[in-house]
Amino acid sequence: MSPTSFASSADLGEKEQTLEVLADGVYALTAEGDPNIGAIEGEDFVVCFEALATPVAAQDWLRKLREHTDKPVRYLVLSHYHAVRVLGASAFDAETIVSHETTRALIEERGKEDWASEFGRMPRLAKAADSVPGLTWPTLTFADKLTIDLGGGRGDLVLQHFGRGHTEGDITAWLPKQKILFAGDLVEAQAALYTGDAFHRDWSTGTLDAIKALGAEVLIGGRGAVSHGRDAVDAAIEQTRHFIEVMLAEVGAVQQRGGTLKEAFEATHAALNEQYGHWPIFEHCLPFDVSRVWDELSGIERPVIWTAERDREVWDQLQG
Numbered sequence: 634m635s636p637t638s639f640a641s642s643a644d645l646g647e648k649e650q651t652l653e654v655l656a657d658g659v660y661a662l663t664a665e666g667d668p669n670i671g672a673i674e675g676e677d678f679v680v681c682f683e684a685l686a687t688p689v690a691a692q693d694w695l696r697k698l699r700e701h702t703d704k705p706v707r708y709l710v711l712s713h714y715h716a717v718r719v720l721g722a723s724a725f726d727a728e729t730i731v732s733h734e735t736t737r738a739l740i741e742e743r744g745k746e747d748w749a750s751e752f753g754r755m756p757r758l759a760k761a762a763d764s765v766p767g768l769t770w771p772t773l774t775f776a777d778k779l780t781i782d783l784g785g786g787r788g789d790l791v792l793q794h795f796g797r798g799h800t801e802g803d804i805t806a807w808l809p810k811q812k813i814l815f816a817g818d819l820v821e822a823q824a825a826l827y828t829g830d831a832f833h834r835d836w837s838t839g840t841l842d843a844i845k846a847l848g849a850e851v852l853i854g855g856r857g858a859v860s861h862g863r864d865a866v867d868a869a870i871e872q873t874r875h876f877i878e879v880m881l882a883e884v885g886a887v888q889q890r891g892g893t894l895k896e897a898f899e900a901t902h903a904a905l906n907e908q909y910g911h912w913p914i915f916e917h918c919l920p921f922d923v924s925r926v927w928d929e930l931s932g933i934e935r936p937v938i939w940t941a942e943r944d945r946e947v948w949d950q951l952q953g
Contacts, residue, residue, distance in 0.1 A: 639753075639754070639944075639945065639948055640753075640754035640755065640917045640944070640948065641754055641755045641756075641757065641914060641917045642753070642754070644755075644757060645756070645757050646757075648664040648665040648666070648667045649665055650663070650664045650693075650694075650697070651663050651664070652697050652698075653859055654701070655811075655813055655851050655853075655859065656808075656811045656813060656851075657674075657787075658673065658674030658702070658787065659671075659672075659673050659674070659808065659811060660673075660698060660701060661859050662694055662697065662698075663853075663857070663859060665913070666824050666857060666912070666914060667758065667913075668683065668685065668686075668717055668718060668758070668855060669683070669853055669854065669855060669856060669857075670682065670684075670685060670694055671683065671806075671815050671853055672698050673783065673806070673808065674702055674783070674787070675704070675707070675781070675783040675784050675785070675787060675790075676783065676784030676785030676787065677704060677784065677785075678704050678705055678706070678707035678708075679698075679702060679704045679706045679707065679708075680706075680707065680708040680709075680710060680781060680783075680790055680806075681698075681706050681709045681710065681725055681727065682710045682712070682815045683710070683711065683712060683718050683719075683817070684709060684718060684720070684721040684722040684724075684725065684769065685718070685720075685721035685758075686716060686717040686718075686720050686751070686752070686755075686758045686760070686765075687720060687721050687758075687759060687761050687762055687764050687765050688722075688723045688724035688761075688764045688765065688766075689760050689761035689764045690760040690761075691721030691722075691724035691725065692724045693760075695724060695725070705726075706725045706726060706727045706728070707727065707728045707729065708729050708730075708731055708781060709722055709725045709727035709729070709731065710731045710732070710792060710804070711730065711731065711736060711769070711771060712803055712804055712806075712815070712817030712818065712819075712855075713733075713739075713800045713802055713803045713804070713817060713818065714732075714736045714739040714743075714744060714747065714800060714802065715747060715818075715830075716744075716747050716748045716750075716752065717755060717758050718817075719769040720748065720765045720768075720769055721765075723765075723766050730769065730770070730771045730773070731771060731772075731773045731774070731775075731792065732771035732773075732774055732802065732804070733774060733776070733794050733803070733804050734774040734775060734776055734802070735801045735802030736771065736800070736804075737770070737774050738802075739800065739801065739802060740769070742938075743938045744768045745768065746938050746939065746940045747938075747939065748765075749940065750940060750941050750943075750944050753941045753944060755917075775792070776794065777793070777794055778791065778792065778793045779791075779792040779793075780792070787810070788808060788809065788810030788811070789809065790806055790808055791806070791807045791809060792804050792805070792806055793807060795819075795839075796835050796836075796839050796840040796843065797831075797832035797835040797836065797840065798819045798831065798832060798835060798836035798840040799818040799819050799826075799831055799855075800830045800831070801830075801935075803817055803818065803819050803840075804817065805817060805819065805844065807847060807849070811851075812848065812849055812850040812851065813849065813850070813851040813852075813853075814844070814847060814851070814852045814853070814866075815853045816844060816852055816854050816855070817855050818855030818856075819840065819841070819844060819873070820841075820844065820852060820854040820869050820870055820873050821854045821855055821857050821869070821872070821873055822852070822854045822856075822857035822858050822859070822860045822865075822868075822869040822872070823857040823858055823869075823872075823912055824854070824855075824856035824857035824912050824913045825876070825909055825912045825913060825914050825915035825918050825919070826873060826877065826918060827917075827921065828880070828918070828921075828922040828925055828926070829918075829921035829922060829925045829936065829939060830925065830936040830939070831877075831925055831929075831936070832929070833877050833880065833881055833925075833926055833929055834929070836877055837874050837877040837878055837881070841870055841873065841874050844870060845867065845870050848863070849863075849866050850862060850866065851866070852865075852866040852869055854869055854873075856913060856914070857912075857913070876905065876909060879904050879905055880901050880905070880922060880923065880926045881930070882904075883897065883904050884900075884901060884923060884926040884930055885930055886900070887900055888930055888931070894923070894927050894951070895950065895951060897923055897926075898919070898920060898923045898951040901919065901922075901923050901926075902919060905919070916952070919951075920947050920948055920950075920951035920952050921939070921944070921947060923951065924947050
């Protein structure tokens, strides 16, 4: 348990990208634990889900997508505000950028700090960082649900907020006709969770319960492989839930006996490592995860803003 490099700063090797056609006009791009991204064809337009970290990175994805469709991007949907999900937006030339209303507020409140934080933690994802023109601003927001008619017998795409989870403003993209769910970072499949801006108690209960109740038969999480079949979908949801529940239990036990944040990190690491330690970004995420759980259980309702300086302080304290 002794990583020598800060977060993912030493992880500079290219990841193999895989484009899967999940149904007619439904696409997912996965990349060995890097952020997943997707697209859904309408009758004469495309809805893209997530934007990657930079326009240059997004252009690489769009070149792959254009091998399958040349329809214009009408909607770019952002599942939440984190920089590695949104700062590539300008590459899509989308008519409308959609998010939850809270996501827009979070970009205003902490977008600049998150940009510096995430590019420092994961420099490999910040491909051609100077191509980012500035913060990404949604042009259409909603509170609970937004339905897009795909036309041409393709059914609807339902964008929905199920409650607080990975952030305050996560949304999913659900295709009820095809039973395909783009879950964003609310669910991970064989990839460790990042929860530094999370609401763990809400996420592990009502939010995941509502996602599971959809009955998806294909699920694209924020990272990791696509889950095919109800058993695999439910396993991804329950793995996500278990990861959170273990953190809550371990950190809570240390707090109750008057222990320290460092002790909480060590106990949580020990409890999770055998099952999850080999998964992508486990060592990277866990110090930030435990710090947020500690704060939440201490009564700090909203996540403290992560800055590049705070990142280093927490890392040195817990992983140093």
